[in-house]
Amino acid sequence: MLPVGERINYDCYILFPNHHEGLRLHKELKAVGIKCTIAPPPRAATSFCGISLLVAEDLIEPARQVIDRCGVKIEGIARIPREASTSGGK
Amino acid sequence: MADYRKMWTDLGMDLEKHDLLCEALPGAFGEVFLSQENRPEGMDYFNFVVAEIHGVRPAELVEHKKKGGKVFGTFCVYVPDEVIIAAGAIATGLCGGSQFWVPDGERVLPANTCPLIKASVGARLGRTCPFFRLADVYIGETTCDGKKKAWEILQQEVPVHVMDLPQMKRERDIAAWAGEVRLLMNRVEEVTGNRVTPETLAESIKQINHKRKALARLYNARKSSPVPISGRDALLVSQIAFYDDPARFSAQVNALCDELDERISKGEGVFPSDAPRIMVTGTPMAIPNWKLHHIIETCGAPVVVEETCTGVRYFENFVDESKVDLDGQVQALAERYMRINCACFTPNTGRIDDILRLVKEYKADGVIDCSLQFCTLYSTESHLVQQALKKAGIPVMHLETDYSEQDTGQIRTRVQAFLEMLRK
Numbered sequence A: 001m002l003p004v005g006e007r008i009n010y011d012c013y014i015l016f017p018n019h020h021e022g023l024r025l026h027k028e029l030k031a032v033g034i035k036c037t038i039a040p041p042p043r044a045a046t047s048f049c050g051i052s053l054l055v056a057e058d059l060i061e062p063a064r065q066v067i068d069r070c071g072v073k074i075e076g077i078a079r080i081p082r083e084a085s086t087s088g089g090k
Numbered sequence B: 001m002a003d004y005r006k007m008w009t010d011l012g013m014d015l016e017k018h019d020l021l022c023e024a025l026p027g028a029f030g031e032v033f034l035s036q037e038n039r040p041e042g043m044d045y046f047n048f049v050v051a052e053i054h055g056v057r058p059a060e061l062v063e064h065k066k067k068g069g070k071v072f073g074t075f076c077v078y079v080p081d082e083v084i085i086a087a088g089a090i091a092t093g094l095c096g097g098s099q100f101w102v103p104d105g106e107r108v109l110p111a112n113t114c115p116l117i118k119a120s121v122g123a124r125l126g127r128t129c130p131f132f133r134l135a136d137v138y139i140g141e142t143t144c145d146g147k148k149k150a151w152e153i154l155q156q157e158v159p160v161h162v163m164d165l166p167q168m169k170r171e172r173d174i175a176a177w178a179g180e181v182r183l184l185m186n187r188v189e190e191v192t193g194n195r196v197t198p199e200t201l202a203e204s205i206k207q208i209n210h211k212r213k214a215l216a217r218l219y220n221a222r223k224s225s226p227v228p229i230s231g232r233d234a235l236l237v238s239q240i241a242f243y244d245d246p247a248r249f250s251a252q253v254n255a256l257c258d259e260l261d262e263r264i265s266k267g268e269g270v271f272p273s274d275a276p277r278i279m280v281t282g283t284p285m286a287i288p289n290w291k292l293h294h295i296i297e298t299c300g301a302p303v304v305v306e307e308t309c310t311g312v313r314y315f316e317n318f319v320d321e322s323k324v325d326l327d328g329q330v331q332a333l334a335e336r337y338m339r340i341n342c343a344c345f346t347p348n349t350g351r352i353d354d355i356l357r358l359v360k361e362y363k364a365d366g367v368i369d370c371s372l373q374f375c376t377l378y379s380t381e382s383h384l385v386q387q388a389l390k391k392a393g394i395p396v397m398h399l400e401t402d403y404s405e406q407d408t409g410q411i412r413t414r415v416q417a418f419l420e421m422l423r424k
């Protein structure tokens, strides 16, 4: 439980049609210094196995610009409260 | 997301059940790995392998098989991958580390069987792991009683070649193991239709030694204080070693190590340098068994080394590369593998020597000796392990656990008490 008034942090998971697109964006983001982590997409986002890129909420706008510039195909961005995304909702 | 359903269907998997497994992975992975602060960026590759564990690598094996290649599944670090690779085949680890597979194993095995065996048999019978479906032949060994009997059950499903592992380490036993390596070579040649030549074997010996060197480099980095990588991350790398393409894996481990070297030179770590350093010894931790490491590290202490088969037993000692004929190479393989110290040997004093040496090398403050439930070999050997550590003045704690979450709270309490004692 979060204490009342504490700000909830969100994680953003960028979802892809296949891992090739995911790895491509991973490389592009790293090249411009946007921190991202390869992760299985959380349950709340999709039920398929595969990769997603975990990006902090405040970096998602710059990440979007990279996505547009490079033409990487994505399947969406899931915004998930941090607690739930790294604890599996337990 | 990537849809591997067609591949899984073609492999005869139970998709509905498999979906449940896929659903559980992200939560578990997030909790254990993504919740860590300041993970090395080089871990991204290993995150990728886990996220795609039933996708990318199985698809590579499918491609290999389409071209007429064969896949051999192994369950023990005594089985020499070199021989399999030298015949142009792929070797893949098949050990089950998830509670998910246990009930399917219990359908045919006594409940008081070790979870590693139950999960491995269950992964095959429940049709929920592509690797267990892809292997053309399983390579078993006569290590523990539970496994010996499990081969007979698995044999009804898939051809199993059993290697007769000696249980002592006299000259004649090493010679006997060399004979078994030869028999494996014959079987692999027969299944693949390819000959193993001194040239192909020399090549695969080099390749696997290269992988061992990369892992040795990773473990070497863990000797630093503060430790530049968590035990959980290092364990994950070790677990992936059993599945991944050896050359790609070694390159990625080396890239990770470059980053760790940089951290070491800057004095950067993932735990404070005064946190108690823990060594784990005991039974293997097959993927995705991260339970003990997660408990220890979330109690504030890094695991700095594992004296297990998903740790140093996997990569220590190299195969002599100087031999140029098959007889010499087989002997060199037998000698290297017989230097692994598993509790199925008697006596097994080499393991105690290793534990005492590793405590020094990795500057461990305490040892957690952990056996999987119902593993008679490691539980019994624990008496001598604890005795030797106590005699050397090294704090030790023994635990027995399985893959379930039932005892997590209880283990956490015991680990906390142990760490409290170390901090005093």
Ligand code: SF4
Binding pocket: B075, B076, B077, B078, B143, B144, B283, B284, B309, B340, B342, B343, B344
């Ligand atoms: S613990 Fe023994 S039987 Fe199990 S994988 Fe290791 S060497 Fe093989």
Ligand code: SF4
Binding pocket: B114, B115, B116, B117, B143, B144, B145, B146, B147, B283, B284, B372, B374, B375, B376, B377, B378
């Ligand atoms: S942990 Fe023990 S009982 Fe289980 S497979 Fe290994 S040696 Fe056998």
